[in-house]
Amino acid sequence: MFASTLNGQRYVFADLKALLARATPARSGDELAGVAAGSQAERVAARMALADTPLRAFLAEAVIPYEDDEVTRLIVDSHDTAAFGPVAHLTVGAFRDWLLSDAATAESLAALGPGLTPEMVAGVCKLMRNQDLIAVAAKRRVVTRFRTTVGLEGRLSVRLQPNHPTDDPSGIAAAIIDGLTFGCGDAVIGINPAGDNLASVTDLLRLIDDARMRYAIPTQSCVLTHVTTSIEAVERGAPVDLVFQSIAGTEGANRGFGIDLALLKEGREAALSLGRGGAQVCYFETGQGSALSAGAHHGVDQQTLEVRAYAVARAFDPFLVNTVVGFIGPEYLYDGKQILRAGLEDHFCGKLLGLPMGVDVCYTNHAEADQDDMDALLTLLGVAGVNFVMGVPGADDVMLNYQSTSFHDALYVRAALGLRPAPEFEAWLAGMGMIDAAGRISPPPRGAPLLDYRP
Amino acid sequence: MSELPEALDPFARLRAMTTARVALGRSGAGLPTAPLLAFQRDHALARDAVHAPFDPDVVAAGLADWPTITVASRAPDRGAYLRRPDLGRALDPIDAPRLAPGAFDLAIVIADGLSAPAVHAHAAPVALALRERLTGWRLAPVVLARLGRVALGDEIGVRLGTAMVLVLIGERPGLSAADSLGAYLTWAPAVGRRDSERNCVSNIRPPHGLSHLGAAHTITWLVRAARDRAMTGVGLKDESGGAGLALHPGAAAPTMSSPGN
Numbered sequence: 140m141f142a143s144t145l146n147g148q149r150y151v152f153a154d155l156k157a158l159l160a161r162a163t164p165a166r167s168g169d170e171l172a173g174v175a176a177g178s179q180a181e182r183v184a185a186r187m188a189l190a191d192t193p194l195r196a197f198l199a200e201a202v203i204p205y206e207d208d209e210v211t212r213l214i215v216d217s218h219d220t221a222a223f224g225p226v227a228h229l230t231v232g233a234f235r236d237w238l239l240s241d242a243a244t245a246e247s248l249a250a251l252g253p254g255l256t257p258e259m260v261a262g263v264c265k266l267m268r269n270q271d272l273i274a275v276a277a278k279r280r281v282v283t284r285f286r287t288t289v290g291l292e293g294r295l296s297v298r299l300q301p302n303h304p305t306d307d308p309s310g311i312a313a314a315i316i317d318g319l320t321f322g323c324g325d326a327v328i329g330i331n332p333a334g335d336n337l338a339s340v341t342d343l344l345r346l347i348d349d350a351r352m353r354y355a356i357p358t359q360s361c362v363l364t365h366v367t368t369s370i371e372a373v374e375r376g377a378p379v380d381l382v383f384q385s386i387a388g389t390e391g392a393n394r395g396f397g398i399d400l401a402l403l404k405e406g407r408e409a410a411l412s413l414g415r416g417g418a419q420v421c422y423f424e425t426g427q428g429s430a431l432s433a434g435a436h437h438g439v440d441q442q443t444l445e446v447r448a449y450a451v452a453r454a455f456d457p458f459l460v461n462t463v464v465g466f467i468g469p470e471y472l473y474d475g476k477q478i479l480r481a482g483l484e485d486h487f488c489g490k491l492l493g494l495p496m497g498v499d500v501c502y503t504n505h506a507e508a509d510q511d512d513m514d515a516l517l518t519l520l521g522v523a524g525v526n527f528v529m530g531v532p533g534a535d536d537v538m539l540n541y542q543s544t545s546f547h548d549a550l551y552v553r554a555a556l557g558l559r560p561a562p563e564f565e566a567w568l569a570g571m572g573m574i575d576a577a578g579r580i581s582p583p584p585r586g587a588p589l590l591d592y593r594p
Numbered sequence: 595m596s597e598l599p600e601a602l603d604p605f606a607r608l609r610a611m612t613t614a615r616v617a618l619g620r621s622g623a624g625l626p627t628a629p630l631l632a633f634q635r636d637h638a639l640a641r642d643a644v645h646a647p648f649d650p651d652v653v654a655a656g657l658a659d660w661p662t663i664t665v666a667s668r669a670p671d672r673g674a675y676l677r678r679p680d681l682g683r684a685l686d687p688i689d690a691p692r693l694a695p696g697a698f699d700l701a702i703v704i705a706d707g708l709s710a711p712a713v714h715a716h717a718a719p720v721a722l723a724l725r726e727r728l729t730g731w732r733l734a735p736v737v738l739a740r741l742g743r744v745a746l747g748d749e750i751g752v753r754l755g756t757a758m759v760l761v762l763i764g765e766r767p768g769l770s771a772a773d774s775l776g777a778y779l780t781w782a783p784a785v786g787r788r789d790s791e792r793n794c795v796s797n798i799r800p801p802h803g804l805s806h807l808g809a810a811h812t813i814t815w816l817v818r819a820a821r822d823r824a825m826t827g828v829g830l831k832d833e834s835g836g837a838g839l840a841l842h843p844g845a846a847a848p849t850m851s852s853p854g855n
Contacts, residue, residue, distance in 0.1 A: 167677045303612060310612035317608055317616040469676045504640040504767045505676055505708055510633070533615020533625075533633065540768035542637075545615075550623035582605075590604040 143188035150184035156202040158192070159258070160440035161185035162265045164480055168428045168441045168471035175440075186266055190232030194223075197259045203437045208390045209400055214256050214450050223254030231262045238263065238275045248279045252493035257388070257446035260488045264442065269480065272487040273523040280524065283458045283495040285359045285380065285416040287325050287561035289526050290495050295558035296527040297549045298461070298497065299324035302538035306333045308346055308594040314532050315350060316592050320573065321546035322553070322580035323530035325564035326459060326497065327381060327422065329361040333538055340364045341377040346594050348378040354571075354589055357563035359458070361422050366398060366406035373409040381422040381458060382410040388425075388447025391435025400451070407455050419458035424499075425449070426463040427481050428471030441471065442481070446488045453492055459527065460494045462486070464516075465502040466541055475512030478502060482516045486525055497527035501543040510534070510542075517544055521552045528552070550580060613770065636769040643764075643772035645672055648706035648713065650738035656718025660725070661735040665689035665750070669741040682743035685750065693737070695755035700817060701734035702760050703750050705742030709764030709773060716775040716798055716806060717762045723810035724760075728817065744778045744792070751783025758820055759783045760813065765796060774799040777809065779816050781826040791827040793820070 141152040152158040160174035162185035169175035176182035198218070203211050225247070226234055237243055264272065282290040289296045301314030311330060318324055328347050332340055340362045347360035359380040362369075366384040373379050384403060385396050393399055403421075410420035425448040430436040436444060445462070452460050462485035465478040472478045482498050489496035500516045502508035517528060534545035552558065559565055559578050568574040572584050583589050605617035618629040625633075650664045666686045669675035675682050685693075702724070704717045721736060734754050739746055744761050751759035758781045765774040775798040780787055795812050797803040804812075820826045 171678060171680070301614075303614065307612070310614065313608040313611035313616050314614050317605070470679050473677060504637070504769070505644045509637065531614075532612075533618055533629065535615050535633065535636075535769045537612075537614045537768075537770060540766070540770075542769070545625070547618070547620065547623065547625045550620070554623045585604060590607075 141188040141192060143184045143191070145180055145184040145187065148180070150181055150188070152185060152188060155196065155200045155258070156437075156439045156443070158185055158189055159202065159262060159265065159443050160438070162189045163440045163442050164265070166441070166471070166477045166481070167469060167473040168431055171470055172431050172436055172438070172441070174438055189262055190230060190235075190266055192231050192262070194226060194229055194231060194234055194259050197256055197262065202258055202439050202443060203389060208437075210388060210390055210393070210447055210451060213400060213454060214447065217454065218256060219253035221254070222251060225251060226254070231259070232266060234259070234263050235266045235271070239271060243275065243278060245278055245280060248491070249493065252491065255492060257450045257488070257492065258443060260491050261443040261446040264446070264484050264488050267487070269483050269519070272483040273519060276487040276490045276523040279490040281490055281493055281495045281526065283419045285419060285458050286357045287359070287563045289326055289459070289561055291562070292524075293557070293559060294561055295521060295525065295549075295553055295556075296326035296561050296564075297323040297530040298326045298459070298527055299328045300331070300529050300531045300536065300543065301328065302331050302531075302536055304333055304538045306339055306343060308342070311343070311346060312350070312592060312594045315347070316589060317532055318530050318546050319356070319589065320582045321530065321550055322560055322568055322573065323546050323549050324356070324358050325561040326527035327359050327361050329363055329383070329422070331363045331539055335364055335368060337368055337371050337375070340368055341372055341375065344372065344377045344379060349594065350592060353592070355567070357567050359416060363422075363424070366402060370406055370409045373413060378415070379410055379413060380415050381420055382406040383422045383424070385424045385429070386448050386451050387429040387433065387435075388444035388451065389430050389435045389437060392430035392433040392444075393451070395433035395435060400454070403451070403455055419456055421452075421455045421457035422459045422461070423452045423455075423457050424461045424463055425452070425485070426467050427485070428467045431471070432467065442484055445485060446492070449489050449492045449494055452494055457495065459497055460489055461497040461499055461527075462489070463499040463501065465506060465508060466499065468503055469506040472506070474507035475502075475509070475515075478506070478508055479512060479516045479519070483519060483523065486520060486523055495526045498525055499529050499543055501529070501541055503541045513542070513544060513548070517548055517552050518555065521556045521558060553578075553580070633769070639772045640767035640769060643709045643711045643767040646710040648710040648740050650740065652714045653704055653718050653738055657721060657736055660721070662738050663692055663735050664738045664740070665692065666740040667742045667746050672741070675741045679743055682741055683745035685746065685753075690753060693750060693753035695753065696734060697732055698734040698754055698756040699731045699821070700728065700758055700760060701737065701751055701754045701756040702762065703737045703739055703742070703747045705739040705744075705746060705761060705763045707743065707763035707776070708766040712764035712773040712775045712799070713762065715773050716800075719806040720762060720775065720777070720798060720809050720813070723806055724813055727810060727814040744789075745787065747778070747780060748783040748785050748787050751780065752785065756783065757781070758817065758826070760817070771797075771799055771802065774803060775809075777813055779813065779820060779826050781820045781824065793826045793830055
């Protein structure tokens, strides 16, 4: 039991998950789940009680029982006690102070990661203002490699997302060419397929791979299909660079996605067997609200569950992790303010756990948000050192019917903050005559073969 | 850039290859004014569609002699409707007694969902085209539901005692379409039915999407197949032969999420 007194009134929180849920910033998904604080005062009272809670308490009490959930078992069984040592004596509030202090350096934060549980990270996140989330995340670079190196200081990569409503090869090629001329595609060229069958997935993989080899583009491809389909594609000899899967923070929600930890391991091993680019072969997507949406939230708030999904990702040493922050709809994140906060939380929490975090800065038409909200979140994430963002033609995904960041947005944020593409990709852009000494990205010269590409 | 003839504009070719917003040009690192405003226009139309009020009288007038019953969900207003999908799936208790049970083969529920304009434009013509094709079927009065989601049809279906329920509902507006209607068919409606137990025909939106008659054709096939096999959902595959029809079992494939209904 946890308690605090605010303005003469005593507030009591039955257990750790209730404490975390009442302390979390307001959002529609927690109200829908019936776990949110009943008043602003209760929310702050919960934060006061949380600030006084020792980090050790998180090792003594699971928010979802060990016996009931394989994600809890993964978290508990893989906890690194030695790495936890430097902060083991701290309360959550003192942990926040430590994270902001000069003692928390790139090196000490990297060493600490394996000692942190997702619930500890979620807990301290709830005490942090947006500027804290930015300042601490900016100290923690997570660098991963496939054909490009993503996450280096001073760099921002882009997933080129050339989706088409019917997977039409010409339509996809047009978006790929357009995106490349904006310097996008150094994180991955990743297609959400309209059809989930093996034949169309294989066709799309070959399309990207063909373009990549024809122009010697240093990047990697991914078709964002179910892990079982990717495993089949590997078995049939398709050029699978990265294995994709949506993941969540509870065993039940993962079952809703048709996966468990054993299947993810199988998927990773399938991609590794091809030896196409190194040991980091997984691309995961997450998003607050997925567990509630699957009816498997166990009364835990959506931000804490999101960080548990990162514990799942962490076990598979991914190349990319992407939180699709505003996609799920206003019943989980109601407006631009909630989406912005959630994007910064997810990036911070993922980085603290050692993940190569990207953010799909996005919204749907029934959310109270628009391009101005996306500009704010994109800029803040650039300052926070996000590994990658999406590049969608004109910000309008004509297949998934939502708005993300555009090729232009990528140009803007790189120019405004002095961020450059991944080094291998930057060298390729230079060779193609698409980047100048000042780092300005421009279309290729007239008559460049890239502009004539046909699949 | 768009002023140049294709021979002089290497990007013009791209525009012909996709409906995506490619080859928009650049103003520095930013978007030129024309595509900026085009995007704002499309977003404005989508936003207005999401918030447009539902007028059941418009639909009732379109249904001519077909009796209607107007009900509401428990969502008190549009804002609550968007935040609380659970309220949109439950019937306002005041309206419940007005749904008298009868011997019905099919009940049609017309709900605003996320686009009242889609419902105003397409629901009545689709319902009438269905009635024409379902001669001999015992059809319930059409239920017009304010602030309703797909699952509201389950409770309505139970109260009417119908064998199956068809919900015609406004789909979440995208930038390219703000008036798209969806149709969800559920055999043996019961509160708590999963989306995987329904069949869906989406993108009913002439002239760019499915036509009213094309939708009625596919739905008629589904309704007959559902009765023959006493089921809907993932077990019932589309064999209606309607070329290019958007038909899929509701939410059969788990994805990151399914925003909308």
